[in-house]
Amino acid sequence: MYCRHVKLVSNERISETYYRIGFECREIAEKARPGQFLMVRVLEPAWEHMLSRPFSFCEVSGDRIELLFNVVGKGTRSLSETRVGSSLEVIGPLGKGFSSEDVSRAILVGGGMGIAPLPFLASELTKRGRAAMMTVLLGARTASSLCLQDSFTDLGAEVRVATDDGTAGHRGPVTDLLGESLKGASDSGRVVYACGPEPMLRTVARLTRERGVRCELSVEERMACGVGACMSCACETRDEHGGVHYQRVCTEGPVFNAAELLFDED
Amino acid sequence: MKTEVKIGSIVLRRPVMVASGTFGYGEEYLDLLDYSEIGAIVTKGITLKPKEGNPPPRVVETAAGMLNSIGLQNPGAEAFVREKLPFFREHRISCIVNVAGSSVEENVEIVRILDAEENVAGIELNVSCPNVKKGGMAFGKSAELLREVVSEVRKATRKTLITKLSPNVTDIVEMARVAEAAGSDALSLINTFAGLAVDIETRKPILGGVTGGLSGPAIKPVALRMVWEVCKNVKVPVIGMGGIATAGDAIEFLITGATAVAVGTATFYHPNAAAAISDGIVEYMEAHEIDDIADLIGSLES
Ligand SMILES: Cc1cc2nc3c(=O)[nH]c(=O)nc-3n(C[C@H](O)[C@H](O)[C@H](O)COP(=O)(O)OP(=O)(O)OC[C@H]3O[C@@H](n4cnc5c(N)ncnc54)[C@H](O)[C@@H]3O)c2cc1C
Numbered sequence: 001m002y003c004r005h006v007k008l009v010s011n012e013r014i015s016e017t018y019y020r021i022g023f024e025c026r027e028i029a030e031k032a033r034p035g036q037f038l039m040v041r042v043l044e045p046a047w048e049h050m051l052s053r054p055f056s057f058c059e060v061s062g063d064r065i066e067l068l069f070n071v072v073g074k075g076t077r078s079l080s081e082t083r084v085g086s087s088l089e090v091i092g093p094l095g096k097g098f099s100s101e102d103v104s105r106a107i108l109v110g111g112g113m114g115i116a117p118l119p120f121l122a123s124e125l126t127k128r129g130r131a132a133m134m135t136v137l138l139g140a141r142t143a144s145s146l147c148l149q150d151s152f153t154d155l156g157a158e159v160r161v162a163t164d165d166g167t168a169g170h171r172g173p174v175t176d177l178l179g180e181s182l183k184g185a186s187d188s189g190r191v192v193y194a195c196g197p198e199p200m201l202r203t204v205a206r207l208t209r210e211r212g213v214r215c216e217l218s219v220e221e222r223m224a225c226g227v228g229a230c231m232s233c234a235c236e237t238r239d240e241h242g243g244v245h246y247q248r249v250c251t252e253g254p255v256f257n258a259a260e261l262l263f264d265e266d
Numbered sequence: 267m268k269t270e271v272k273i274g275s276i277v278l279r280r281p282v283m284v285a286s287g288t289f290g291y292g293e294e295y296l297d298l299l300d301y302s303e304i305g306a307i308v309t310k311g312i313t314l315k316p317k318e319g320n321p322p323p324r325v326v327e328t329a330a331g332m333l334n335s336i337g338l339q340n341p342g343a344e345a346f347v348r349e350k351l352p353f354f355r356e357h358r359i360s361c362i363v364n365v366a367g368s369s370v371e372e373n374v375e376i377v378r379i380l381d382a383e384e385n386v387a388g389i390e391l392n393v394s395c396p397n398v399k400k401g402g403m404a405f406g407k408s409a410e411l412l413r414e415v416v417s418e419v420r421k422a423t424r425k426t427l428i429t430k431l432s433p434n435v436t437d438i439v440e441m442a443r444v445a446e447a448a449g450s451d452a453l454s455l456i457n458t459f460a461g462l463a464v465d466i467e468t469r470k471p472i473l474g475g476v477t478g479g480l481s482g483p484a485i486k487p488v489a490l491r492m493v494w495e496v497c498k499n500v501k502v503p504v505i506g507m508g509g510i511a512t513a514g515d516a517i518e519f520l521i522t523g524a525t526a527v528a529v530g531t532a533t534f535y536h537p538n539a540a541a542a543i544s545d546g547i548v549e550y551m552e553a554h555e556i557d558d559i560a561d562l563i564g565s566l567e568s
């Protein structure tokens with residue numbers, strides 16, 4: 001884990017509220033694993049957003065790290081306004097990422113900004129020779145907020161999309177597509193990876209549980225430290241004996257086995 | 267140059283510690299901060315039995331600060347001793363354990379367990395947690411309860427006993443005097459201010475625990491005023507905290523009378539804060555030709 005000041009080398013607006021930024025940091029890039037995250041802080045003192053914000057590694061290649069984010073509040077707004085050449089403070093790599101061992105067929109599901117950690121995961125799975133057997137399901141509100149499809153098709157993955165308003169692909173939730181993809185023989189090497197809003201994760205957890213398919217979910221919680229020191233980022237989990245405990249999203253997560261997680265309805 | 271200070275029988279090489287609840291059990295920041303720069307680590311509050319804490323969300327950012335409602339999630343005293351304490355010996359850093367039992371008996375029992383441990387340098391008795399229903403701040407708000415819990419805990423240990431005071435009282439000086447008279451070797455102040463934040467869309471409190479404790483730069487002037495009042499009225503050393511983010515902030519507390527300071531929330535957004543502050547104090551002493559930190563402490567001109 002490192003805390004470094006990095007210089008922004010790119011900042012690109014890719015849809016109405018989505019931005020992609022890039023910077024270089026060899027130490028962090030070398031250690032980063034898909035599903036892990038960084039705590040990011042804009043350096044100019046701004047007392048209305050003093051704490052760092054967590055963001056997933058979107059793409060990592062060589063020394064270069066790219067993040068994808070949605071402007072939802074004051075911290076992400078000020079990040080989107082950061083100019084190329086100015087500095088950010090980043091801490092990472094943090095947390096426990098996706099596992100990529102023993103995967104023969106991968107289904108990646110991203111809802112909205114939940115797409116963020118998937119390109120890095122897809123290229124990692126490709127390096128392990130799994131590209132041909134990779135399906136990526138992306139959900140968005142509308143066609144114009146779909147992005148990064150190329151980063152998957154370039155790897156040879158099949159990409160299917162769903163939009164709430166039907167302006168691209170299937171009209172309806174992306175989990176409808178997952179239902180279809182899970183039909184047919186289930187083998188032990190099949191893994192579903194998902195990141196997105198809680199209702200989507202809940203449905204993904206239910207579908208994979210019903211079909212006995214291994215499933216890893218990346219979840220979000222508000223954080224202060226990002227390194228396991230403050231106990232802010234509690235997430236309710238169930239152990240193998242049925243005991244319910246809070247675990248830290250920043251340390252034991254953000255990726256959990258779907259079976260461990262408790263959703264509001266459970 | 268002498269930067270060493272004493273809190274009870276604990277010798278701090280530098281007068282800067284990290285505050286309870288903001289530095290886990292010490293190991294979390296190993297990659298991010300030079301531990302030789304800090305005098306001691308105060309652990310997250312511990313209870314006798316493991317405690318799950320409050321439902322999320324547990325933090326919300328506010329202007330120049332944050333509210334937290336962790337609810338003392340911790341593994342319990344025995345697991346702490348077994349799993350967390352060895353770290354402090356390995357890394358030769360003083361460990362002050364924040365004790366947060368919900369009754370007098372529970373506090374006494376925890377302190378007995380800790381008293382037997384060589385690697386515990388001192389006890390910080392937390393009578394000021396705003397985020398638990400029982401115990402916590404209730405002790406720190408009533409002079410009677412405070413006297414009882416401090417004097418009973420005092421009987422259970424010969425280690426340095428620091429009482430951590432709540433700012434959520436009408437007269438913090440009265441509480442400080444009571445804690446001193448009941449046998450505290452030192453006082454820590456302040457803990458967080460009870461606060462509230464509301465989501466205007468759902469019209470619900472944002473925090474799972476409804477109210478939370480306010481910390482960070484926003485509280486510094488109030489913390490400093492409280493440290494000033496208390497230092498004028500007690501003889502035991504005071505550890506000042508509340509919104510310290512720079513060496514200048516820390517020096518303000520020292521001048522006002524604090525023997526040492528603790529850095530809390532600042533570590534979250536600047537992991538190296540405590541070490542940088544410690545260094546900054548040394549630089550200030552050099553620049554002002556102060557050879558002994560004792561000449562700085564309590565040097566407020568009036
Ligand atoms: C492990 C992890 C990875 C993430 N990866 C990405 C990513 O790659 N791209 C992306 O756009 N977003 C990501 N998020 C969500 C992102 O951190 C929040 O959208 C962001 O913190 C909002 O900050 P703000 O100041 O704009 O919003 P505000 O609402 O003004 O923030 C107020 C406070 O709430 C916290 N907060 C608000 N929403 C969230 C949230 N959903 N999760 C956690 N904390 C929140 C903020 O950090 C801040 O402390 C991730 C969250 C986590 C936990």
Ligand SMILES: Cc1cc2nc3c(=O)[nH]c(=O)nc-3n(C[C@H](O)[C@H](O)[C@H](O)COP(=O)(O)O)c2cc1C
Pocket residue numbers: 224230285286287288309310311334336338364366392395430456457458480481482483485507508509510528529530531532
């Ligand atoms: C997330 C968080 C958890 C805390 N947990 C504890 C605790 O367990 N025991 C305690 O005595 N104080 C606790 N505190 C209070 C701090 O130790 C400190 O007194 C307070 O935050 C003021 O200092 P600061 O403004 O530098 O953070 C906590 C504070 C924060 C922000």
Ligand code: FES
Pocket residue numbers: 222223224225226227228229230231232233248249250251
């Ligand atoms: S954010 Fe501090 S423990 Fe997870």
